[in-house]
Amino acid sequence: MQLTLATFFALATLSVGTMAAPTSNHHHHRDQHKGKAFDHILQVWFENQDFDVVNEISTWKTLAKEGILLDNFNAITHPSEPNYVAAAGGSNFGIDNDDYYNIPANISTIYDLLEKKDLTWKVYQDGIPSVGYTGYHSGQYVRKHNPAVIFDSVAQNPKRLANIVPGTQLDADIKDDNLPNWMFYTPDMLNDAHDTNATYAGNWLERFYKTTLSKPNLLDKTLVLLTFDENASYPKRNRVWSLLLGAIPKHLKGTSDKTYYTHYSTLNTVEQNWDLGSLGRGDAEKQSNNVFEFLSKTVGYKNTHISENAIPLNNNTITGLLTGKSFNQTHPQGGSPPP
Numbered sequence: 267m268q269l270t271l272a273t274f275f276a277l278a279t280l281s282v283g284t285m286a287a288p289t290s291n292h293h294h295h296r297d298q299h300k301g302k303a304f305d306h307i308l309q310v311w312f313e314n315q316d317f318d319v320v321n322e323i324s325t326w327k328t329l330a331k332e333g334i335l336l337d338n339f340n341a342i343t344h345p346s347e348p349n350y351v352a353a354a355g356g357s358n359f360g361i362d363n364d365d366y367y368n369i370p371a372n373i374s375t376i377y378d379l380l381e382k383k384d385l386t387w388k389v390y391q392d393g394i395p396s397v398g399y400t401g402y403h404s405g406q407y408v409r410k411h412n413p414a415v416i417f418d419s420v421a422q423n424p425k426r427l428a429n430i431v432p433g434t435q436l437d438a439d440i441k442d443d444n445l446p447n448w449m450f451y452t453p454d455m456l457n458d459a460h461d462t463n464a465t466y467a468g469n470w471l472e473r474f475y476k477t478t479l480s481k482p483n484l485l486d487k488t489l490v491l492l493t494f495d496e497n498a499s500y501p502k503r504n505r506v507w508s509l510l511l512g513a514i515p516k517h518l519k520g521t522s523d524k525t526y527y528t529h530y531s532t533l534n535t536v537e538q539n540w541d542l543g544s545l546g547r548g549d550a551e552k553q554s555n556n557v558f559e560f561l562s563k564t565v566g567y568k569n570t571h572i573s574e575n576a577i578p579l580n581n582n583t584i585t586g587l588l589t590g591k592s593f594n595q596t597h598p599q600g601g602s603p604p605p
Contacts, residue, residue, distance in 0.1 A: 308450075310491070315459050340580050387449070392454040397428060400421050411452045500581055
């Protein structure tokens with residue numbers, strides 16, 4: 267078992283409330299809890315592309331006709347890993363690169379909030395070699411794009427590790443009508459545009475939509491968010507192409523929403539939908555946690571208007587607890603991270 271960073275950081279103040287003991291995530295639990303606006307949510311994250319580039323490619327433009335284009339959605343920082351961490355923890359915790367990190371087990375996450383309400387979750391990872399794999403990379407799979415395994419509260423808990431599954435499991439779960447409440451899907455390094463480009467990723471997404479995302483027993487009852495971790499042009503505002511599909515009003519298909527959103531907005535939308543409470547971090551910051559506007563009245567949340575001249579660039583490095591403390595700095599034996 268890997269050593270935890272908690273040995274080195276006794277900072278309980280970063281853990282909001284008492285962390286609930288993880289409950290069993292029933293893989294055949296069909297009595298899913300209803301949400302105010304949706305019963306399931308699926309995020310699919312792509313990599314490192316500017317909004318304007320994606321928005322001019324035919325495959326992405328065609329798919330936008332099926333949903334609500336969020337044309338003021340923004341990443342948190344650069345590079346990739348801190349954005350994935352923020353999506354689950356409400357903070358980057360000072361992570362400012364893509365190294366091998368173990369976030370201390372006393373740090374609360376969205377998984378704690380979900381499990382307190384007996385809600386289910388899974389992280390689907392395209393190309394992961396096995397269920398619950400904790401290694402740094404394998405083929406086109408990389409750990410830095412996995413928002414769960416970087417937290418020791420998941421990586422050191424076998425029951426929770428069982429919720430990190432290959433991407434192919436999503437098709438099986440759709441077929442079995444056994445969808446978790448909270449889902450996160452990461453395409454591999456080719457399909458997510460990281461090692462290719464937005465055209466390549468768009469062609470993959472077109473196939474993925476036809477074979478998987480468009481299946482009625484997923485799309486009809488699931489709010490689907492397609493987004494990017496960050497843009498490619500670091501000096502620019504960190505605006506990323508994002509689209510809502512699935513459980514949206516039919517009359518909003520093919521429209522756009524100019525509300526200011528960030529990755530914390532997705533966290534807060536989930537929290538408001540199921541009355542989960544808050545992690546008390548970015549998900550609680552009124553300037554960056556607007557919920558998706560079309561469902562704001564349904565969940566009873568009032569968004570904050572951010573004027574255009576007040577929109578932050580979100581392109582700076584954010585330092586904190588784990589800055590400069592990746593695997594080699596926090597494990598006494600040193601050496602290289604697990605392969």
